[in-house]
Amino acid sequence: MAVDYLVIVVYLAGMLAMGWWGMRRAKSKSEFLVAGRRLGPAMYSGTMAAIVLGGASTIGGVGLGYQYGLSGAWMVFTIGLGLLALSVFFSARIARLKVYTVSEMLDLRYGGRAGVISGLVMWAYTLMLAVTSTIAYATIFDVLFDINRTLAIVLGGSIVVAYSTLGGMWSITLTDMVQFVVKTVGVLLLLLPIAVVKAGGFAEMKAQLPTEYFDPLGIGGETIFTYVLIYTFGMLIGQDIWQRVFTARSDRTARWGGTVAGTYCLAYAVAGAVIGTAAKVLYPKLASPDDAFATIVKDELPMGVRGLVLAAALAAVMSTSSGALIACATVANNDIWARLRGVVRPEGEQHDEVRGNRAFILLMGLAVIATAIALNDVVQALTVAYNLLVGGLLVPILGGLLWKRGTAQGALASVAVGGLAVTGLMAAYGILANEPVYYGLFASLAAYVVVSLATRPTDAAVLAAWRERLAGRAPEPENATETVSEQVPAAQ
Secondary structure (H helix, E strand, C coil): CHHHHHHHHHHHHHHHHHHHHHHHHCCCHHHHHHHHHCECHHHHHHHHHHHHCCHHHHHHHHHHHHHHHHHHHHHHHHHHHHHHHHHHHHHHHHHHCCCCCHHHHHHHHHCCCCHHHHHHHHHHHHHHHHHHHHHCHHHHHHHHHCCCHHHHHHHHHHHHHHHHHHHHHHHHHHHHHHHHHHHHHHHHHHHHHHHHHHCCHHHHHHHHCCHHHHCCCCCCHHHHHHHHHHHHHHHHHCHHHHHHHCCECCHHHHHHHHHHHHHHHHHHHHHHHHHHHHHHHHCCCCCCHHHHHHHHHHHHCCCCHHHHHHHHHHHHHHHHHHHHHHHHHHHHHHHHHHHHHCCCCCCCCHHHHHHHHHHHHHHHHHHHHHHHHHCCCHHHHHHHHHHHHHHHHHHHHHHHHHCCCCCHHHHHHHHHHHHHHHHHHHHHHCCCCCHHHHHHHHHHHHHHHHHHHHCCCCCHHHHHHHHHHHCCCCCCCCCCCCCHHHHCHHHC
């Protein structure tokens, strides 16, 4: 394993070096949080694919392939569909808003009264998303170094927190590009063909496994529908995804770069399912489907290649973890802490804002590591995250983009009712049940429509300012605490 260890150590050292390099570039709030809004198509596509394809997509995707065959691709496939929908239909408008968080978008659309509540829901989602990625370090480092779970989480989490804190989005973008290349080589170009060959080829796989393993809908229609509801729609509204859209240098970059990343996700989904299916042939009696990835890597790959593929898994986890971490810290600082304190910073304090956001990344990183140590079930944590996101925020966000009659009162009611309904239904039906997101989303929609129609329409001046921002004709505010109320006095 000495060569494999060397590959991993060089990879981890490179991540820290890029964090240090990114620190030298992140001199303003815009540079630190959204890479100066100047990523071109290549970097944008790579970093977007890296953020959405994490440990759940890699280790979990292979595990679903092991359990269900080719239809196990549906979870990651719906993530790709969501990214395609975001890129084609919404990304250009989102990029033109020139904001830093989803809650700022809600403030612009509804008149500056939706930020804190929506920020709390988004913060909970991004925190749990970061936690799930951090838990996944335990699986990878256990295979690599045979160390205990807590030490593995601390080791992996500390590296991500270090480079994210140092350089913010610039560091994360640079590391994501490396991680994208490593994942592509390790999973698509090495592990996929080797797994199929070791399993005897597709003909042997079909001969060894039941026919339902090759049924595209074998996982079940209800499961596929739930994946679409949670992951496809979740891609449309997550702060971690939007913050990457904000890094695009133009509408065209956001649209076409995201489309390339979404298409890549579809291919990655199929690859994971095929690898899992091959693992089922090689190891038909594994204790857990999630062990399939680590087992086939450890037992079937040659020295050096094994280290590169494990580095690919580590890259997948780190890219999602760092993206969720900076999103969590951005929401905590800009949407919750600054608003609760009522802080409006004067011009010329950009370095202070960088220090403040850097401190919040460090603080949230420590919280993520501690929570990951306390929790154990990745699937449950990820389900909680997406249920809260979709149940609480999908309706007011898409409603704000698509329905001009939606009001601030309707948005607040939708967030509150949807979030509480999802939480209560998870307690009643169980975290992994489908009912919480179904009924929670319906309750959120009903509250939004009824309350919006029962209250006065949004002020015409607010809507006018909103349309100007959507069209890209309004300037970017100097700081995140400026809201529509400062730009449009008539809205008061």
